[in-house]
Amino acid sequence: MIRVENLSKSFGSKLAVDGVSFEVGKGEVLGFLGPNGAGKSTTMRMITGFIPPSAGSVSVCGLDVQENPIEVKRRIGYLPEAAPSYTEMSVLSFLKFAAEMRGLRGEGRRSAIRRVVELCHLENVLGQTIDTLSKGFRHRTCLAQALVHDPEVLILDEPTDGLDPNQKHEVRTLIREMGESKAIIFSTHILEEVEAACTRAIIIDRGRIVANGTPRELMARAPSGRLEDFFRSITRSDTATEAA
Amino acid sequence: MKASWAAIWTIAKRELAAYFDSPVAYVFLVIFLLLSGFFTFTFGGFFERGEASLAAFFNWLPWLFLFLVPAAGMRLWSEERRLGTIELLLTMPVAAWQAIVGKFLASWLFLIVALALSFPIVVTVNVLGDPDNGVIASGYVGAALLAGAYLAISCMTSALTRNQVIAFILAVVLCLLLILVGFSPVTDLLARWASPRVVEAVAKFSVLTHYDGFQKGVLDSRDLLYFLSVMAYALFATGVVIRNHRGG
Numbered sequence: 323m324i325r326v327e328n329l330s331k332s333f334g335s336k337l338a339v340d341g342v343s344f345e346v347g348k349g350e351v352l353g354f355l356g357p358n359g360a361g362k363s364t365t366m367r368m369i370t371g372f373i374p375p376s377a378g379s380v381s382v383c384g385l386d387v388q389e390n391p392i393e394v395k396r397r398i399g400y401l402p403e404a405a406p407s408y409t410e411m412s413v414l415s416f417l418k419f420a421a422e423m424r425g426l427r428g429e430g431r432r433s434a435i436r437r438v439v440e441l442c443h444l445e446n447v448l449g450q451t452i453d454t455l456s457k458g459f460r461h462r463t464c465l466a467q468a469l470v471h472d473p474e475v476l477i478l479d480e481p482t483d484g485l486d487p488n489q490k491h492e493v494r495t496l497i498r499e500m501g502e503s504k505a506i507i508f509s510t511h512i513l514e515e516v517e518a519a520c521t522r523a524i525i526i527d528r529g530r531i532v533a534n535g536t537p538r539e540l541m542a543r544a545p546s547g548r549l550e551d552f553f554r555s556i557t558r559s560d561t562a563t564e565a566a
Numbered sequence: 567m568k569a570s571w572a573a574i575w576t577i578a579k580r581e582l583a584a585y586f587d588s589p590v591a592y593v594f595l596v597i598f599l600l601l602s603g604f605f606t607f608t609f610g611g612f613f614e615r616g617e618a619s620l621a622a623f624f625n626w627l628p629w630l631f632l633f634l635v636p637a638a639g640m641r642l643w644s645e646e647r648r649l650g651t652i653e654l655l656l657t658m659p660v661a662a663w664q665a666i667v668g669k670f671l672a673s674w675l676f677l678i679v680a681l682a683l684s685f686p687i688v689v690t691v692n693v694l695g696d697p698d699n700g701v702i703a704s705g706y707v708g709a710a711l712l713a714g715a716y717l718a719i720s721c722m723t724s725a726l727t728r729n730q731v732i733a734f735i736l737a738v739v740l741c742l743l744l745i746l747v748g749f750s751p752v753t754d755l756l757a758r759w760a761s762p763r764v765v766e767a768v769a770k771f772s773v774l775t776h777y778d779g780f781q782k783g784v785l786d787s788r789d790l791l792y793f794l795s796v797m798a799y800a801l802f803a804t805g806v807v808i809r810n811h812r813g814g
Contacts, residue, residue, distance in 0.1 A: 423573060
């Protein structure tokens with residue numbers, strides 16, 4: 323459902339994403355791993371059509387993002403990094419806005435909001451201004467926004483960032499459940515999350531894919547059998563120099 | 567076509583609600599009405615004029631709007647950039663131009679409401695004298711267009727930065743420039759060394775030149791075209807700025 327081909331993005335002279343190709347099918351949950359600044363967010367932003375690629379192409383449900391941006395955006399639910407939202411709005415009016423932007427009206431909108439409110443456990447904060455919410459609730463409000471139109475494709479940029487262990491567990495479970503009927507890409511720094519929720523993982527370093535396989539396959543590639551050791555062996559920290 | 571207006575309306579509604587959800591709208595309305603009343607009745611010489619018209623009110627508007635319109639427009643895009651919500655907005659199924667137009671229309675509507683709230687001055691002149699209400703109506707049309715032109719420029723500067731203060735100052739400077747090229751002390755100065763045709767040509771770029779027609783009750787299509795093209799140009803530039811920002 324998502325096909326990324328030779329995708330590249332440069333900002334000035336800096337190459338942020340360098341010839342990335344992969345595919346995600348229905349029923350797959352792809353974990354997107356990599357050190358900070360590896361190009362995870364940039365890749366996701368290109369898939370959602372927020373920024374145009376410098377080279378290469380992305381297609382979602384058979385539609386090219388550059389040629390059919392609006393149609394592609396209809397099919398994607400997107401949780402941007404740091405889960406932004408209109409902080410002066412109440413949770414309910416924010417979700418109403420998101421639903422309306424997705425073309426939902428009347429009863430369709432009401433039932434869609436009811437569904438995501440339940441899914442993301444927002445019942446008790448519906449009338450509250452987003453400003454006054456804790457980080458966990460803000461995060462889930464933005465996640466609810468991404469799910470409101472029940473999209474076929476979900477792009478989640480660090481969906482568990484800033485959540486407490488219970489909330490992390492819930493979001494992981496949610497991702498795994500939704501993954502059965504959707505195509506999902508999510509990025510994370512937490513390697514256990516990959517084992518817990520992903521059917522496949524890609525490790526990206528300095529804009530290039532350095533590993534692609536099931537969590538089990540990747541773990542098997544480290545002598546210790548731990549994903550973390552494998553991750554550290556093939557990626558470089560951002561303090562390492564280019565020549566290193 | 568219908569769907570694209572539905573999206574524009576959804577964005578506009580949210581934007582209008584954002585004004586009234588925060589104190590911004592109320593502070594703005596109060597300050598606008600206080601200052602416009604103050605200028606009209608003191609410096610404007612509303613009573614001393616000896617004529618039943620709103621000239622005292624309209625003459626001050628280009629200067630009052632110079633600060634108030636950028637204040638109303640500065641948050642439009644810079645706030646989206648600061649909060650990161652621009653990424654949400656532009657990954658929803660809308661084209662960037664729909665978002666730009668939606669936000670602009672909401673703000674413009676808000677400014678028109680503010681203008682409409684100055685109706686007590688209209689009532690006053692009608693009670694005290696026998697004004698030409700046609701001239702007053704055309705004056706309001708001119709004022710609304712002037713507000714729209716300033717607002718479109720504020721949209722553009724707002725898209726340039728995540729900092730509202732910078733957006734505000736840039737907008738004031740650009741709008742001031744559009745006033746000054748037709749402001750008589752400046753044109754008089756220019757006339758000392760430039761030929762009258764040059765002065766006239768430069769003055770044609772000024773909002774004042776085109777605003778004055780409306781205040782005289784003259785609805786000239788050229789004046790209308792001027793304001794609409796300033797708006798269209800500035801909103802187009804907003805689109806370019808947003809696209810470049812996303813392009814890195």
